[in-house]
Amino acid sequence: xxxxxxxxxxxxxxxxxxxxxxxxxxxxxxxxxxxxxxxxxxxxxxxxxxxxxxxxxxxxxxxxxxxxxxxxxxxxxxxxxxxxxxxxxxxxxxxxxxxxxxxxxxxxxxxxxxxxxxxxxxxxxxxxxxxxxxxxxxxxxxxxxxxxxxxxxxxxxxxxxxxxxxxxxxxxxxxxxxxxxxxxxxxxxxxxxxxxxxxxxxxxxxxxxxxxxxxxxxxxxxxxxxxxxxxxxxxxxxxxxxxxxxxxxxxxxxxxxxxxxxxxxxxxxxxxxxxxxxxxxxxxxxxxxxxxxxxxxxxxxxxxxxxxxxxxxxxxxxxxxxxxxxxxxxxxxxxxxxxxxxxxxxxxxxxxxxxxxxxxxxxxxxxxxxxxxxxxxxxxxxxxxxxxxxxxxxxxxxxxxxxxxxxxxxxxxxxxxxxxxxxxxxxxxxxxxxxxxxxxxxxxxxxxxxxxxxxxxxxxxxxxxxxxxxxxxxxxxxxxxxxxxxxxxxxxxxxxxxxxxxxxxxxxxxxxxxxxxxxxxxxxxxxxxxxxxxxxxxxxxxxxxxxxxxxxxxxxxxxxxxxxxxxxxxxxxxxxxxxxxxxxxxxxxxxxxxxxxxxxxxxxxxxxxxxxxxxxxxxxxxxxxxxxxxxxxxxxxxxxxxxxxxxxxxxxxxxxxxxxxxxxxxxxxxxxxxxxxxxxxxxxxxxxxxxxxxxxxxxxxxxxxxxxxxxxxxxxxxxxxxxxxxxxxxxxxxxxxxxxxxxxxxxxxxxxxxxxxxxxxxxxxxxxxxxxxxxxxxxxxxxxxxxxxxxxxxxxxxxxxxxxxxxxxxxxxxxxxxxxxxxxxxxxxxxxxxxxxxxxxxxxxxxxxxxxxxxxxxxxxxxxxxxxxxxxxxxxxxxxxxxxxxxxxxxxxxxxxxxxxxxxxxxxxxxxxxxxxxxxxxxxxxxxxxxxxxxxxxxxxxxxxxxxxxxxxxxxxxxxxxxxxxxxxxxxxxxxx
Numbered sequence: 001x002x003x004x005x006x007x008x009x010x011x012x013x014x015x016x017x018x019x020x021x022x023x024x025x026x027x028x029x030x031x032x033x034x035x036x037x038x039x040x041x042x043x044x045x046x047x048x049x050x051x052x053x054x055x056x057x058x059x060x061x062x063x064x065x066x067x068x069x070x071x072x073x074x075x076x077x078x079x080x081x082x083x084x085x086x087x088x089x090x091x092x093x094x095x096x097x098x099x100x101x102x103x104x105x106x107x108x109x110x111x112x113x114x115x116x117x118x119x120x121x122x123x124x125x126x127x128x129x130x131x132x133x134x135x136x137x138x139x140x141x142x143x144x145x146x147x148x149x150x151x152x153x154x155x156x157x158x159x160x161x162x163x164x165x166x167x168x169x170x171x172x173x174x175x176x177x178x179x180x181x182x183x184x185x186x187x188x189x190x191x192x193x194x195x196x197x198x199x200x201x202x203x204x205x206x207x208x209x210x211x212x213x214x215x216x217x218x219x220x221x222x223x224x225x226x227x228x229x230x231x232x233x234x235x236x237x238x239x240x241x242x243x244x245x246x247x248x249x250x251x252x253x254x255x256x257x258x259x260x261x262x263x264x265x266x267x268x269x270x271x272x273x274x275x276x277x278x279x280x281x282x283x284x285x286x287x288x289x290x291x292x293x294x295x296x297x298x299x300x301x302x303x304x305x306x307x308x309x310x311x312x313x314x315x316x317x318x319x320x321x322x323x324x325x326x327x328x329x330x331x332x333x334x335x336x337x338x339x340x341x342x343x344x345x346x347x348x349x350x351x352x353x354x355x356x357x358x359x360x361x362x363x364x365x366x367x368x369x370x371x372x373x374x375x376x377x378x379x380x381x382x383x384x385x386x387x388x389x390x391x392x393x394x395x396x397x398x399x400x401x402x403x404x405x406x407x408x409x410x411x412x413x414x415x416x417x418x419x420x421x422x423x424x425x426x427x428x429x430x431x432x433x434x435x436x437x438x439x440x441x442x443x444x445x446x447x448x449x450x451x452x453x454x455x456x457x458x459x460x461x462x463x464x465x466x467x468x469x470x471x472x473x474x475x476x477x478x479x480x481x482x483x484x485x486x487x488x489x490x491x492x493x494x495x496x497x498x499x500x501x502x503x504x505x506x507x508x509x510x511x512x513x514x515x516x517x518x519x520x521x522x523x524x525x526x527x528x529x530x531x532x533x534x535x536x537x538x539x540x541x542x543x544x545x546x547x548x549x550x551x552x553x554x555x556x557x558x559x560x561x562x563x564x565x566x567x568x569x570x571x572x573x574x575x576x577x578x579x580x581x582x583x584x585x586x587x588x589x590x591x592x593x594x595x596x597x598x599x600x601x602x603x604x605x606x607x608x609x610x611x612x613x614x615x616x617x618x619x620x621x622x623x624x625x626x627x628x629x630x631x632x633x634x635x636x637x638x639x640x641x642x643x644x645x646x647x648x649x650x651x652x653x654x655x656x657x658x659x660x661x662x663x664x665x666x667x668x669x670x671x672x673x674x675x676x677x678x679x680x681x682x683x684x685x686x687x688x689x690x691x692x693x694x695x696x697x698x699x700x701x702x703x704x705x706x707x708x709x710x711x712x713x714x715x716x717x718x719x720x721x722x723x724x725x726x727x728x729x730x731x732x733x734x735x736x737x738x739x740x741x742x743x744x745x746x747x748x749x750x751x752x753x754x755x756x757x758x759x760x761x762x763x764x765x766x767x768x769x770x771x772x773x774x775x776x777x778x779x780x781x782x783x784x785x786x787x788x789x790x791x792x793x794x795x796x797x798x799x800x801x802x803x804x805x806x807x808x809x810x811x812x813x814x815x816x817x818x819x820x821x822x823x824x825x826x827x828x829x830x831x832x833x834x835x836x837x838x839x840x841x842x843x844x845x846x847x848x849x850x851x852x853x854x855x856x857x858x859x860x861x862x863x864x865x866x867x868x869x870x871x872x873x874x875x876x877x878x879x880x881x882x883x884x885x886x887x888x889x890x891x892x893x894x895x896x897x898x899x900x901x902x903x904x905x906x907x908x909x910x911x912x913x914x915x916x917x918x919x920x921x922x923x924x925x926x927x928x929x930x931x932x933x934x935x936x937x938x939x940x941x942x943x944x945x946x947x948x949x950x951x952x953x954x955x956x957x958x959x960x961x962x963x964x965x966x967x968x969x970x971x972x973x974x975x976x977x
Contacts, residue, residue, distance in 0.1 A: 006054050009085055010038045012092040013052070013123070017041065020096065021127035022446055037071060041130055048133045049077035056084040056101050065113045068105040079133045080105040082116075083126065100126055104133065104690055117684065119694040120703055128443050128697070132398070132690040143361055147202065150357030152181040154350035155194045162341050167193030169340020170200060170333070170470050171522075196471045197337045201351065202358040203478050204319065204334030207485070208302040209362050211322060214486050215298035220324040223293045293324055306355035312338050312348055315355070329477030329492060333470070391429050392552045392613060396651035397436035398689040400661050402696035403639055404548055404611030405440045412444040419457045424546040426511040426598050427553045428465030428494065431476030437550060438463060438483055439689075455484030460491045464543045466511035468499035470522070493543075496522040501569040507576035512594055514542055515601055516580055545604040552613040552652060553595035585630055593618075593627045600634070609665045610635065613651050616642065616658030619723040621883040622895045632719030635664035639699070641680040644708070644729040644969045644976070646888055648685035657885045660726060674715035679725035679734075682708040683969070683976040711735075727880050727887075729976055730964045737880040740873075740901050746951040749904035755851045755865070757897045759812050761823040761844045767808035768801040768842075775802045779813065782837060785822055785845035787829045787930065793866050794924040795820070795835035801842075816840040817848035819862040821869070824891040828973035831928045833878050834869040836862055836920070847897060853906060855913050861905060864916035867923075868902060871943040872934065872962035873953075877901045879965065887970040903951055912950040919946035932973075935966045 007028060014027035017039070024042040039050035051067035053060040064082035071077040083102045089095060100123060103116045119129070155163065167174065167190050178187035181195065211218065299321035305314035316338055319331040341347050392400075410417045423437050438458050445454065459480050467473050473496045480492065497510040498520035513519035565573065577594070584597050599610045610631075618624045619640065631637055641661035643649045651659045667674055680699055684707060686692040698704045711731045713722075717738075724741075725734045739745050751757065770783055780797035782790075789798070803809040822833045823845050834849075836859065842848055851861040868874045877900050884890040905913055919942065929937035944962065948955045969976045 006038075006052065006085075009054060009089060009095065010052055012095050013050070013083075014039045016092065016096055016123055017127055017130075021124060023127060023130060037076060038067075040077070041133075043131060043133060046078045046133065047076075048130055049080040050083050050130070051080060052083040052085060054085045054089075055087055060084050061101070061103075061116075061118065062113045065103065065105065065116060069110065072105060072107055072110075078107075081126075081130060081133065096123055098123075102126055102129070104129065106133075109687075117707065119698060120705070121694070121697050121701065125694075125697045128693050129690050131443060132439075132688075132693055147199075147357050147361055149182055150353060151195050151198045151202065153183055154198050154353045154357075155181055155191060156184045157346045157350040157353070158194060158341070159346070160188060160190065162347060163188060163190035163194035166197040166337055166341035169336050170197050172196055172471065197340075198350070198354050200337050200471060200474050201315075201334050202354050203475060204330055205302055205306070205315070205355045205358040206362050207327070207330050207478055207481060208305075208315075208318065208322070209359055210482070210485050211327075212301045212303075215301075217486055218325050219297050220293040220321075222290045223295070223324050224326060224328075225320065225323050295321060295324060297321065302355070302359060306352055306359060310348065311352045311355060312343055315351070327481065329474060329494060330481060333474045391653045392432045393651060393653055394432055394436070394689050395686045395692040396613060396661065397432045398439065398692040399641070399686060399696050400611050400613065400651075400663070401433065401436035401440040401550065402693060403641075403661070403663050403699065404550055404609055405437060405444070406700075407444065409547070410444075412441075413446065415445075415454065415457070418445060418454070419461050421462050421548075422464070422544045422546045422604075423462055423548045423550060424464045424543050424602055425551050426466050426514070426549065426602065427551050427595060428467050428476050429469070429472045429552070431465060431479035431494070433550045433552060434463045434465050434476065435479050435483075436689075437548070438480070443693075452484045452487045455487045458483065459487070460493070464493040464546075466495050466497045466519070468497055468510040470496055498522050499573075500565065501572050505572070507569070507572040509573065509576055509580060512577075512580065512598055515584070515598055518542070543602060546602045546608060547604060548609045548611060549599040549602050550611040551595055551599065555615050555657070585626075593624070596627055596631070600630075603666065607666055607668065609663065611664075612662045614660055614662055615885060616660055616726065616887070617883050617885055618662075619660050619726045621893075622899070625721045628721040628723055629719065631662075631664050632715070632721065634666070636667045636674045636715065637662070637664050637677045637718050638675075639663040639678045639680060640723065640726060641682065641699075642726040643682045643685040644887070645682060645685040646969050646973050646975060648687065649887060651685075658887050676712040676714050677718045677725075679711045679713060679723075680704070680708060681711075681726065681729045683729060684708070724880065727882065728964075729969055730967070733876070733880070733961070733964050733968070736961065737876065740877060740880070743901075745873075746953060747904045747907040748901050749906075750898065751849075751865075751900040751902050752898035754853060754861075754902060754905055755819075755849045756815075757821065757847055757849050758894050759815055759842075760847050760894050763808070763812055764842050764844055767803070767805050767812045769804045771800040771802045774800045777803075781841050782820060782835070782843040782846055785824065785830075785843075787826075787831055790835060791831055791927040792923075792925050793832060793835055793870060793920060793928075795832075795837050797837060797839075797841050812842060815848055815850070816842050817850045817862075818859055819849040819851075819866060820846035821849050821897050822892065823847050824889070826889045826973075827879070827971045828888065828932055829930050831930055832870060833875060834866045836866050836924070847894065849897075855905070855910060857914070857917065860913060860917045863920035864905065864913045865902065867916045867919045867943055868947055869900075870928065870940070871947045872940060872958055872965065873944070873947055874902075875931065875934070876961055876965060879968075879971070888973055908951065915950045916946055919943060931971050932966055935963045 011027045014025040017023040017025035026040050028036060028038065037049045038052045041048040041050065049068065049071040051064050051071060053064040053067075061082070061084055064084055068080035068082040071080050081102050081104055083100055085095070085100060086098050089098060099120055101118045101120045103118045119125075158166070164174070172193035174189040175192055176189070178189045179191050180187040181191050184191070299318035300308075300314055302318070305311055305318055308314040316335060319335055323331050338351070410421060412418065418441065421441075423434070425431075425433050428434055438455075441458065441462070442454070463480065465473075465476055467476065473494050476494050477492055480494065497513065498508045499510040501507050502520070508520045511519055581594065581597070596610070596612070599612065602608075603610065618627060619642070639661070640663075643651070643658070649658045650656065651661060678699075682695070686695050695704075695707055698707055699710070702710065704710055709729055709731050711725045711734055713725050722738075724737060725731075727737065728734050736745075740748070764781070768779075768781065774780075779801050781799060781801045782795055782797050783799040783801070786798075817840050818836050818838070820835050820837065820841070820843055822830070823843075825833065835846075840848075849862075849865065851865070853861065855861045855864075869878065878892070878896075879890070881896050881900055882890045883893060883896055903912075923939050923942055926939045928934075928939045934940045940962070944958050945955065947953065948958055965971055967976070
C-alpha cells in the first residue's frame with residue numbers, strides 16, 4: 001500500500017510541476033532495463049530525476065539519496081534530487097501546500113548521505129531549484145583550466161609583434177611587468193593582453209557553435225551590416241540610432257559607416273528602429289536605409305570553420321553573415337581581433353587551437369551555460385590585481401539577485417509590468433549579475449524561460465550594464481545573448497564607458513561620470529570604427545532611473561588602482577576623482593564607496609534597491625563608517641550576508657578577500673520606524689546557483705537551519721554604523737560583544753585612553769632591516785610572530801636590526817616599548833595577542849604599546865594589560881573589533897588596536913590592577929595553547945580567573961565565551977560542526 005500511495009504522490013507532484021510551474025515533468029518514467037524514475041524533469045537537454053520517499057526521518061532521507069545516486073550511477077539521469085514528502089498527505093492540493101525536504105545529487109559533487117544538507121520548502125521552491133539543476137553539472141574549474149591552458153599555448157605561437165598588435169586591436173594595455181604563460185620559455189608584457197584577445201575569439205566561436213542549430217530559423221531578412229540595425233553602429237545604452245556618432249542628424253548612417261557607398265540622403269527623417277517588421281518591405285525599407293539581405297546563406301558551421309585550411313578567413317566569412325542577422329558586440333569585436341593580428345601560419349595555428357578548445361568545451365558541458373562561462377571568463381581574465389575587477393561567482397550572483405528581487409516586486413504574470421522594470425549594473429564586468437537578475441525574473445514569471453519576447457524585453461528594456469573593459473563588455477554581451485540565441489537584440493544596453501585620459505588631456509572615470517556629466521562611451525570595434533574611438537558627442541541618454549542597482553564594484557588598494565596608466569595620467573585621474581566627489585555625501589578613495597554614491601544617484605527618486613557585493617571591511621573598518629551611516633540613514637538596510645565558511649569566505653572569483661552581500665531599499669515613509677536589519681552569517685557558502693536558490697529561499701522564509709545563523713539588529717544601531725553582527729557566526733558572541741562595547745560587562749575604556757599604540761609593523765620595516773650580525777648600536781627587535789616560538793606572555797627579541805632609513809629609524813625607535821601587541825595573526829595557530837619583553841623594543845609583526853597612566857610597581861600596568869588581552873575576554877575584544885579583509889588571517893590596524901575595549905584601569909583601582917599583574921608574574925613563562933584549543937588550556941583558564949576576580953565577572957559567562965570563540969570557523973580554520 002505504501003508503494004502505491006508513493007506512486008500516487010509522484011503522479012500528483014509531476015502534474016503540479018507541469019501545470020503550476022511550467023516544467024516538462026512526467027511521473028514514473030521507465031528507463032532502459034526496466035529501471036524507473038519517480039519523476040523525470042527535462043530542463044533543456046538535461047534530464048533531472050526526482051527520487052521521492054514518504055516520510056522525512058533519517059532512514060527515509062538515506063533511502064531517497066540512495067535511489068537518486070543509483071539513477072546517476074546507472075546513467076538514467078544527468079542530475080538527481082532526493083525528495084521527501086511529509087507523512088499523511090491525502091490529496092493533490094496538500095502537495096501544493098506542504099513543506100517538502102530535498103537535497104541535490106550531482107555526478108561531480110556528491111557527499112556522504114549523512115553529510116548531505118537538506119533544504120525545506122514548498123513545491124514552488126523545489127521547482128525553482130530543479131530549473132537550476134543543470135548548473136550542478138560540469139566542473140567549471142576544470143573547464144576553465146583547460147581553456148586557459150589552450151589559450152596559453154595559442155599565445156605561445158605568436159611573435160612579440162603579433163601579441164602587441166592583437167592586443168592593440170582591442171585596446172588592451174600591456175602589463176607593467178613581463179609575465180610568462182604556461183609552456184612559454186620567456187616572459188612578455190603583452191602575454192596577458194594577447195590571451196584576453198584570444199579569449200574574445202574563443203567566446204565568439206562558442207556562441208557561433210550555439211547558433212549553428214538555428215541557421216534556417218535565423219535567415220536574415222535585411223542586411224544589418226549595412227544600417228547598423230540589430231546592435232548596429234552605436235554601442236550606447238539608451239541612445240536612439242539617430243544620435244550615435246557616425247549617424248547623421250536625420251537618422252541615417254554618415255561617413256563612419258562601413259559601407260560608405262550608401263548615400264546619406266537615403267531614409268531621411270525615418271529611423272530604422274521606427275520601422276516595424278510588418279512594414280519593413282519595399283520602399284519603406286529602402287527609405288529607412290534597410291537593405292534586403294542578398295548574400296549566400298547559411299554561414300559555415302563552427303566545426304567546419306576550424307578545420308578549414310584558412311580558419312581565420314572561414315570564421316571572418318561566417319561571422320560576417322551572422323552580423324547580417326545581429327550580434328555585433330560578439331562577432332564584430334572578435335573580427336577586430338582576427339583582423340588586428342598580422343596573419344601567418346603561426347596565427348592560423350593559434351586560431352585553430354583556440355577554436356578546437358572552445359568547441360571541445362561546448363561539447364563537454366550541457367549547453368553553453370552562463371554559470372560555467374562566467375567561471376571560465378573570470379579565471380582567464382584575472383585582471384583584479386590591476387583594476388579591482390573581482391568577478392562575481394555565479395552562486396553569489398544568484399543569491400544576491402534572489403534577495404534583491406522579491407516575489408512581490410511586480411505582477412509577474414503581466415509582461416508589460418515586467419517591461420517597465422529597470423535594473424542597472426554600473427560595473428557589469430562579464431554580466432554575471434545581470435544574467436542572474438534575468439534568471440530570477442524568468443523564475444518568477446511563469447512560462448517566460450523559453451519566451452523569446454521576454455528575453456528581448458529583458459535585454460532591450462530592463463537590463464543595462466556599463467563597464468570600462470572591452471573584453472568584459474564583450475563577455476557580458478555574449479552572456480546576455482545566451483538568454484535566447486534566436487532573439488535579434490536591436491538595442492542591447494551594454495556600454496563601455498571610457499576610463500582614462502583623452503587626447504585633449506581630460507580625465508574620465510567610466511560610469512562614475514554619470515554623477516556629473518555624460519560618460520564618454522567607447523564604440524564597439526568594427527571595420528570602420530577603431531576600438532579606441534571615443535564618442536565625443538555629449539548626447540548619450542543616461543540610464544532610466546532604476547528599480548534595482550545591482551553591482552560588484554571594483555575594489556583594490558590605492559597603489560594598484562590605476563596601475564595600468566602612466567604617472568601623469570594617474571595624477572589626472574585622481575584629481576578628477578577628487579573633483580567629482582568634492583560635493584558628494586561620502587567618498588573614500590580606493591574603496592567601493594564611489595559606486596555606492598552612484599547607485600544612490602541611479603535609483604528611482606521615490607523607490608529603489610541597492611544590491612551590492614562589497615568588501616567585508618565595508619562593514620567593519622573605521623574608514624567606512626560614513627558609508628554605513630549614509631546607507632543606514634537613507635535606506636532600510638534589509639539584509640547583510642557574510643560567509644563564515646573558511647573554504648569560501650568570498651563571493652567573487654580569484655580573491656581571498658572577505659565580502660558581504662548587501663540589500664538596501666529606500667524607505668518610503670520616515671515617519672514610520674524601519675524594520676530591523678537581518679544579518680545572515682553563512683556556515684557554508686553555496687557553491688552553485690541551485691544551492692544559492694535554496695539558501696535565498698531559506699533566508700526569506702526564516703528557515704536557514706544548519707546553513708548558518710540569522711540575527712536582527714535594530715535599524716537605529718545600523719544607522720549609527722554598527723554592523724558588528726558580521727564578526728561572528730555565533731549570535732551569542734555578537735550580542736555579548738555589543739554588551740562589551742557599551743560597557744555593560746565591566747567598567748570599560750578604549751585602549752587609546754590608557755596607552756599610546758604604534759608604530760605598526762610596516763613602518764618598522766620601512767626604517768630597519770633584519771641582520772644576522774649586530775651593528776654598533778646593538779639594537780634587537782621581536783621581528784616575527786612565530787607561534788612555534790612565541791608561546792608565552794614573556795617574549796625575547798629574535799633578530800638584530802640595522803638602520804635602513806635614519807630619519808624614520810630614530811623616530812620609531814623612540815616609540816619602543818616593553819609591551820607589544822600583535823599586528824597580524826592566523827587565528828587557528830596563534831597563542832598570544834600581547835607579550836612583554838625585558839627591554840623595550842619594536843617589531844615587524846608587532847606594535848609597541850606605551851601606557852600613559854602610572855601605577856606603582858615594576859611594569860604593573862603593562863603586565864595587567866598583557867594578562868587581560870591574552871584572556872578570553874581580551875581575545876574576544878580583539879577579534880570582535882577586527883577590520884581585516886581575511887577573518888582567519890587577521891591584520892589588526894592601529895585603529896583596531898587603539899579602539900580595543902579594555903578595563904578602565906583608572907576606575908577599577910590599584911588592587912584590581914595588582915591582581916592582574918600578579919597573574920602575569922605567575923603565568924609569564926607558561927605555554928598557552930592555540931586559540932582553537934583555548935577551551936582546554938589551563939593557563940588561559942588561569943588568566944580568565946584572574947580577570948574575573950579583578951573585574952567582578954561571572955566565571956561561567958567567561959567560560960561560555962571561551963568555548964564559543966574556540967568553535968568559531970574563523971578561529972578553527974574549519975567549517976562549523
